[in-house]
Every structure is written in C-alpha cells, then in structure tokens.
Amino acid sequence: MSNARHIISVLLENEAGALSRVAGLFSARGYNIESLTVAPTDDPSLSRMTLVTAGSEEIIEQIKKQLNKLIDTVKLLDLSEGPHIEREMMMIKLRALKEDREELKRLADIFRAKIIDVTDTSYVVELTGTSTKLDAFIDAVPDGLIVEVVRSGPTGIARGEKGLTL
Amino acid sequence: MELSGAEIVVQALMDEGVEYVFGYPGGAVLHIYDALFKQDKVKHILVRHEQGGAHAADGYARATGKCGVCLVTSGPGATNAVTGIATAHMDSVPLIVLTGQVPTPVIGSDAFQEADTVGITRPCVKHNFLVKDVRLLAETIKKAFYIASSGRPGPVVVDIPKDVTDPNVKIPYHYPREIRMRSYSPAQKGHLGQIKKAVDAMLEAKRPVFYTGGGVVLGEGSAPLRELVRATGFPITSTLMGLGAYPMSDRQFLGMLGMHGTYEANMAMHETDMLIAVGARFDDRVTGKIEHFCPHATIVHIDVDPSSISKNVRVDIPIVGPVSTVLTDMVRLVNEHRRAPHGDALAAWWAQIEEWRGMDCLRYDRASDRIKPQLAVETLHKVTGGDLYLTSDVGQHQMFAAQFYPFDKPRRWINSGGLGTMGFGLPAAMGVQLAFPDAAVACISGEASILMCIQEMATCKQYSLPIKVVLLNNGYMGMVRQWQEFFYESRYSHSYVDALPDFVKLAESFGHVGMRVERPGDLEGAMREAFGMQDRFVFLDVVVDPTENVYPMIAAGKGHHEMHLSPERELA
Numbered sequence: 001m002s003n004a005r006h007i008i009s010v011l012l013e014n015e016a017g018a019l020s021r022v023a024g025l026f027s028a029r030g031y032n033i034e035s036l037t038v039a040p041t042d043d044p045s046l047s048r049m050t051l052v053t054a055g056s057e058e059i060i061e062q063i064k065k066q067l068n069k070l071i072d073t074v075k076l077l078d079l080s081e082g083p084h085i086e087r088e089m090m091m092i093k094l095r096a097l098k099e100d101r102e103e104l105k106r107l108a109d110i111f112r113a114k115i116i117d118v119t120d121t122s123y124v125v126e127l128t129g130t131s132t133k134l135d136a137f138i139d140a141v142p143d144g145l146i147v148e149v150v151r152s153g154p155t156g157i158a159r160g161e162k163g164l165t166l
Numbered sequence: 167m168e169l170s171g172a173e174i175v176v177q178a179l180m181d182e183g184v185e186y187v188f189g190y191p192g193g194a195v196l197h198i199y200d201a202l203f204k205q206d207k208v209k210h211i212l213v214r215h216e217q218g219g220a221h222a223a224d225g226y227a228r229a230t231g232k233c234g235v236c237l238v239t240s241g242p243g244a245t246n247a248v249t250g251i252a253t254a255h256m257d258s259v260p261l262i263v264l265t266g267q268v269p270t271p272v273i274g275s276d277a278f279q280e281a282d283t284v285g286i287t288r289p290c291v292k293h294n295f296l297v298k299d300v301r302l303l304a305e306t307i308k309k310a311f312y313i314a315s316s317g318r319p320g321p322v323v324v325d326i327p328k329d330v331t332d333p334n335v336k337i338p339y340h341y342p343r344e345i346r347m348r349s350y351s352p353a354q355k356g357h358l359g360q361i362k363k364a365v366d367a368m369l370e371a372k373r374p375v376f377y378t379g380g381g382v383v384l385g386e387g388s389a390p391l392r393e394l395v396r397a398t399g400f401p402i403t404s405t406l407m408g409l410g411a412y413p414m415s416d417r418q419f420l421g422m423l424g425m426h427g428t429y430e431a432n433m434a435m436h437e438t439d440m441l442i443a444v445g446a447r448f449d450d451r452v453t454g455k456i457e458h459f460c461p462h463a464t465i466v467h468i469d470v471d472p473s474s475i476s477k478n479v480r481v482d483i484p485i486v487g488p489v490s491t492v493l494t495d496m497v498r499l500v501n502e503h504r505r506a507p508h509g510d511a512l513a514a515w516w517a518q519i520e521e522w523r524g525m526d527c528l529r530y531d532r533a534s535d536r537i538k539p540q541l542a543v544e545t546l547h548k549v550t551g552g553d554l555y556l557t558s559d560v561g562q563h564q565m566f567a568a569q570f571y572p573f574d575k576p577r578r579w580i581n582s583g584g585l586g587t588m589g590f591g592l593p594a595a596m597g598v599q600l601a602f603p604d605a606a607v608a609c610i611s612g613e614a615s616i617l618m619c620i621q622e623m624a625t626c627k628q629y630s631l632p633i634k635v636v637l638l639n640n641g642y643m644g645m646v647r648q649w650q651e652f653f654y655e656s657r658y659s660h661s662y663v664d665a666l667p668d669f670v671k672l673a674e675s676f677g678h679v680g681m682r683v684e685r686p687g688d689l690e691g692a693m694r695e696a697f698g699m700q701d702r703f704v705f706l707d708v709v710v711d712p713t714e715n716v717y718p719m720i721a722a723g724k725g726h727h728e729m730h731l732s733p734e735r736e737l738a
Binding site for chain 1: 284285288289292293296313347348349350471472473475476477480
C-alpha cells in the first residue's frame, strides 16, 4: 500500500477554535500530519489552511471526509489531484565569518535567495520554493554554519482559472 | 422585546418548543436559573448528578426523536456531563448541553470552577460553541439546535460565560425561525442514479440480506424499511442500535447480528452475496475481523454521513442521503421494476436460513431451579405484552434484553451501544418516562451498572416517575466475568462485587417500593405485581444464576462463521 503525500487546502470559518478542531481530528484518529499552515484570506470571515499529510488512498479519503464533516469547514480541495503550485518559505540564520561570507553569498545567489539581515558574524537568508528546494539549500550549506532554521510549511494553489472560493 | 442573556436562553428554549430541561444549578448558571424560576413553560428537572442529567436528556431524545436539553454549571458541572455527552455522540443522539462558564474577563485565569469546556468536549460533540457576546446568544442557540438535529444528529455544547447572562444587560431579542450555514448543509436526498444502481443489483442477488442500524431509528426510516423488506422478501438483521426499526417478531427478521448475534444472522452475513447496509456503521462488534467480513458480498451502504461510508469496510455502491427518503425511493423503484426478486434463488436461500435457524442458538436451560437471566427477560416481555420502553445499562443484561425482548417498534429499546456507558439506564428511563408519562417504562440493569447512577432514584421520587427497575443480580460484573472465564482461565480479577447493598431497603430509603425474587416460580407474579403499581417506582431485585454466559459469542478478532454456541451445543 503506497503512502502518497497529499497537500490539502481547506477554507474554514475564521472562528476561534477552528484550528484546534483540525489538529484534534488528526490526533484523535491517528492520522499522519506533516505540516499545517493557516491564515485569514481576503475575506476576513474565512481562513485558508494548507495541510500536508501522507497515507493510503483509503486513509486520505477518510481524512478528506472527516475534514469536510467539521462544521467549520466550508470547502476543501486536494491539490494533489490536479496540477498545482506549491511554495514554502524559509528563513535560515547562518554563521557568516570572514572566510565563509563570499561562499554563502554565492550560494544564496545560486538559489535566488535573499540575504535579509547582516551582522559581522551572521546572515539571515530568505528563500522561497518547493519544500525540496529548501531541503537542497540546507544540504548545500557547509557543515557547522547553520544557526537556526525556520520554515513556514508548504502552501499551495491549483493551476488554471478556477479558484477555491465560495 | 428586550431581554437579558439569561432570559434569552430561556426564551430561546421556549421558542424551540422545549418541554424539559434536565439540569443542576451552580454559580456560573445562577442567572439562567433565576430566569427559569420566573416562568413555567420550560419545566426543569433537577437531577442528582450532571451525568444523570445528560443521560436523562439523551433518553428523552432517543424516545421522542426531539432534541434533549441539559443545563449544567461550569467546571465540575461540565466535566460530570462529559460521559453523557460522549454517550450521545457515539450513538448520534441530538442533545443540547448548555454549560455555564466563568465570566469572560477571568477565562484562562484558573478561576474557581473554571474548566476549558469547549476544549474538553471537542472530541465528543458534533460541534460546540463558546458565546462571548450576548448579541450572538440567540443565533448560536438556534445553530446548536439545527446542527444537533439535522443530518447525522449529535450533541452540541453551548458554553455560556456568566457575564453573558448578566440580568442587568438587556438587548433586543430576535430568534431566527430558520438558519442557513454556508459551511454545513447535510444531504437531503440520495443520488437517484446510485439508488437505481443499487436496486438493480439487489434484484440480481441470490443470497441478499439487509443489515440495518441505529440510523434507521434516528432517521425515521422504519416505515419505508418495512415496506422495502416486505416488497423484496429478503431476510433482515439488525445491530443492537437498530432493534425495533423492523418488527423483531416477524419471520423475515433473523435476530441481532454481531458479537452476540444469532447463528442465523451471522451465518447469513458470512454467506450473503448482497449486503444492504442501512444506517449502520460497520462497528467492530458487528463486523468481527474485517478480513472475514461478508467475503462474498457486493455491499450497498445507505448513510446520511459520508464519512461512515467505506470507513471500516470497502463499499461497492454508496448512497449518501437520509435513510427515510432513500428507502422510500427504493420501495418505489422495486415496485416499478420489470424484474422481480430472484424467486428460486431466494427460496433456496430461505431454506438455508431456516436450517441455521433450526439450531435454536438462543436455547437455554428453562428447567433450572435458579432464575436464568434469559427467563427474566422473557417474563418481562410476557408481563408487559411487548408494550414497553426498555432502557438498559451495559453488560450481560443488555445483551440478554437485546436477544430475548422482541421490540416491534422503533425508539422502544434505549441503550448505550457505542460508548457502552454503565449507569446510562436509570437516568435515561427518567427522560423516557417524562416524555411518555402514561407509558410503561422499565430499566433493565445489573447490580454493578445500577450503582453508577443510583442517586437518580431521588429524582424519580421528586417527580413521581413510576419507572420499574428490573435488576438482574448475579453478584458479578457479568460480562467482565464471562470474558475472564473465557480468556483469563477463570481468574475473576475484581469482577465480584463483594459488598452489595440491600436493594430492597435502598429503594425504600429513597421512598420507593423494593422487591426481591429468588425463585423462578415467583418471577412472573412479582413482575405482575411490580407493573401493577402504575404510579410507583418499583425496584425489582431479581437474583439470577451467576454462572450464566451470553451465547452465541464471536470472540474479538474472529469472523462471523467462528461463533461459539453454548457449551452443550458447541459446533465441531
């Protein structure tokens, strides 16, 4: 049984507790959850959540049904079912002493990342892309130079003119 | 009309047509209790423990089909109600639980009697609300009733901080007649294409069987179910929760299925080529080991909740919709269909079923000089003429009642099937008796279960509820003892109740009638005497054979064809 990765978008009522209902659902039913991001949309009464999970076809089907069953869920779309774009944002703090500064700057350029904070001894690099691209950047940083990594978790949107709206 | 938050709560209950609120006062709900005091339309029933309150409201809901309403205070009031809420949730019972909360400014400060009620109840409700603004109170209560009673029903908690019910803050009152929610719209009809596909497949079948559950009762599908079963001539079995939706005394009914189901029902499940599941959820007590479940069958599943479909067992023809409308559509299609059910195949199938039925799997020793629990249930049926609302606790007595009391109407058999809550029966019976004051209402229980909510005998006295408790007293937690006998080499670890009260005196001390029966010959007379006291609560302590076990039995993790019958008739 294959455990395919799925990225699911959910429009939720922007109510207190909506997030904990989703989180609680995953822990109560023992579903796997890799990441979860949520923020209000252009309509302040709605939040959009993106969650990444993995499981067999049956489990993913159940996850979607259970999410739809939550009273706060307005709409749901499994982005993995069609062409879509995925982006994750990362900020990574690097130890940037004299001898490493050039190399790290070059690395940032190669990945089209931005250096958004500089001190005598550190850089903060901002990078957006697919999760695998962020992984690749982390792998490319020379050993021992990573101070801190913060990632947003993936968000996504379907390609084409159709939107996940009301 | 300008009302305070407390008055809004009470007025909203009136506007919903609520007859009874089962509750217990406390600090955070004092404003609401004051508003209740000033009116007499909504009757408040003072229970003796919040668990009893939730169960009583639940029993009322199961018997009537209407929402049950329970009112408790913050903190321990709410946590005590949690078992009752979870019980209702597992059996999809429409319940509104109004909980007091500490005032909004002190929420989160560990205030006196504060608990995160919305957080605690989240996993065991259909939905819950914390109302932080009195202007949202009426609409929220309307939403609560709508959510609880529509689609697949369930409990809804409305948590109301004390300051929101402040009697000095009055606002204009408007109770919406209808409510629409963009995020919630349960299915109103089944998909006609799917229904046709199902009917075509059903009429092709050679060994069909209906498997019906609590959803038929909850969804008022009993009448079209009867029509459909008769129109097709198919056999039918039911889960514990669905008993009575189809008349159990009818020939087409095979008895309950599952762990303690009949031989004929479980064998039919194993051999069927067409399973028509209606409002049932393929619970583990029904399916046994999934790998052995209905190995030859095409499965049709009708359910209003899409998440029930293909949850435990892969379904071939799913139909999402209210069982009542889907079954009605099916009856019409079957009657219009060019093809009749498969006559010859069906006759052969019935011949096979009759052979299984001939095993007489529920036979027991009727000549015993001790009262067999089965005899007690059969006598109860005889004495009440089948016209009874029977609530139950959880354990052997529950299974014996399900096996030996043939319910011919829905909403007559009221028990905690999903959560299996000991202590449910007595308070649930209070809700039933209040809903139907002139009906015969009994609670079948065991000496272990009954002690879990025994305090409600005081409530029964206060409101003169003439419930009959039929206690099958075997001195053990019978079902635990049975499992220990079978699976733990008879090591009866803590399943013997060593210090039982004198139930006769106990009942008398609460102001009721207590009776004790020890000999089979006295049983019927005692029951007739008890049910003859139409205006009294009678506690009938029936001393039964402590060694009796519930058969047939499918051990956990086994298939339907691996049933154990009682020892003298064990299958080879």
